[in-house]
Amino acid sequence: MQxxxxxxxxxxxxxxxxxxxxxxxxxxxxxxxxxxxxxLAHLLGISEAEFxxxxxxxxxxxxxIDFARIFPALEGVGEVMALxxxxxxxxEKIGVYDKFIGGRHASMMLGEKIDTRMFPGRWxxxxxxxxxxxxxxxxxxxxxxxxxxxxxxVHTREGSDLKAWExxxxxxxxxxxxxxxxxxxxxxxxxxxxxxxxxxxELRERWERMTDTHQFVGILNKLEISRHAAISSVGDDFxxxxxxxxxxxxxKL
Numbered sequence: 644m645q646x647x648x649x650x651x652x653x654x655x656x657x658x659x660x661x662x663x664x665x666x667x668x669x670x671x672x673x674x675x676x677x678x679x680x681x682x683l684a685h686l687l688g689i690s691e692a693e694f695x696x697x698x699x700x701x702x703x704x705x706x707x708i709d710f711a712r713i714f715p716a717l718e719g720v721g722e723v724m725a726l727x728x729x730x731x732x733x734x735e736k737i738g739v740y741d742k743f744i745g746g747r748h749a750s751m752m753l754g755e756k757i758d759t760r761m762f763p764g765r766w767x768x769x770x771x772x773x774x775x776x777x778x779x780x781x782x783x784x785x786x787x788x789x790x791x792x793x794x795x796x797v798h799t800r801e802g803s804d805l806k807a808w809e810x811x812x813x814x815x816x817x818x819x820x821x822x823x824x825x826x827x828x829x830x831x832x833x834x835x836x837x838x839x840x841x842x843x844x845e846l847r848e849r850w851e852r853m854t855d856t857h858q859f860v861g862i863l864n865k866l867e868i869s870r871h872a873a874i875s876s877v878g879d880d881f882x883x884x885x886x887x888x889x890x891x892x893x894x895k896l
Contacts (some may be wrong), residue, residue, distance in 0.1 A: 663687055665822035668697035681793075690791020692768045696824045699770075705817040706769040708786065710750050710761070712815055714743040717797065719807040724798040725757050737800065766794055768824060771812040782808060791826035841868055841876045850881055 663671070668687065675683055684694040699705055717723065717740035725736045738756020750761045767789040774781045782805075784797040799808055849862045850873075863870060874882045 662689055662693070665697035665699075668694055669701075690787070690826050691793055692770075692787035692791035692826060693824055695770050695772065695785060695787075696768070697822050698772070699820050699822040702773045702775075704771045704812065705820055706771050706784070706812065706815045707817050708763070708766045708769045709815060710743075710763055711745050713784070713811065714740055714745075714750070714752065716807070716811040716814070718743070719804065720799070720811065721804050721807070722800050722802045724800055725759070726796040726798060727759075728793065740797075761795065765789075769815075769817075771816070784812075789827045791824075841872050842866055843876055846873060846877055847881070850877055 668689070671683060671687055672680075678686075680694055681691050684691045687694070695703060696705070720740075722737065722739055725738070725740070727734045736757050736759075739754055740752055740757055741754040742752060744751045744753060746763075748762065748764070750763060752759050752761075765788050766786050768787040768791070770785045772781075772783045772785055782799040782803075785793065786795045788794050799805065846862070846866060846868070849865070853859065853862070859870075859873075863873060866873075875884075
């Protein structure tokens with residue numbers, strides 16, 4: 644259930660011009676204990692990664708992002724929760740990280756419960772986080788891109804092997820434990836640059852030649868159009884509009 648947001652002590656005129664220090668971030672948290680971290684970070688004018696970094700040395704440790712060490716070791720932890728979210732959706736999956744396949748451009752988990760594709764080049768900051776929630780200690784690995792946006796999180800569960808978890812964390816703790824990080828501005832996405840003039844003939848030709856769904860992103864990049872523009876323009880022999888209740892119906896299948 645979403646907690647009620649408390650905005651006491653925060654400016655309502657937009658984010659501050661200067662980024663707050665780690666001390667200021669922690670004070671803002673103390674003043675707003677019920678606010679979600681993402682929401683508080685937004686009000687402070689910082690990324691979620693900067694917010695999490697402010698607790699380094701206080702239950703949070705920076706970790707090295709090494710897929711070949713992290714994900715095979717996670718299998719030994721047993722059942723965990725994998726979480727990925729954006730502004731529109733939250734995807735949670737409970738299971739074991741098994742059947743890891745590493746790759747320079749893309750890595751994969753092909754387990755029975757957790758089946759996902761990951762792109763190492765996008766993962767810039769990593770943290771091992773411990774938080775006290777009453778009598779419970781909540782543990783997670785949290786990963787962010789270079790803009791400070793979360794790309795993936797792993798949370799322990801009641802049945803997780805905590806000895807294996809601690810061994811993993813200890814093996815990937817970074818030498819740099821500073822509580823402040825430098826994030827970059829969002830990279831301009833060229834997809835969408837030609838949305839006003841979709842090259843329909845070329846789009847349809849490339850779409851018809853697709854043999855794998857993963858080729859779709861390549862088409863968008865090549866034609867410099869957004870996903871929405873491609874799907875809405877290609878024609879109803881390839882894609883068609885669904886009723887607004889389709890998502891709910893799909894979830895109930």
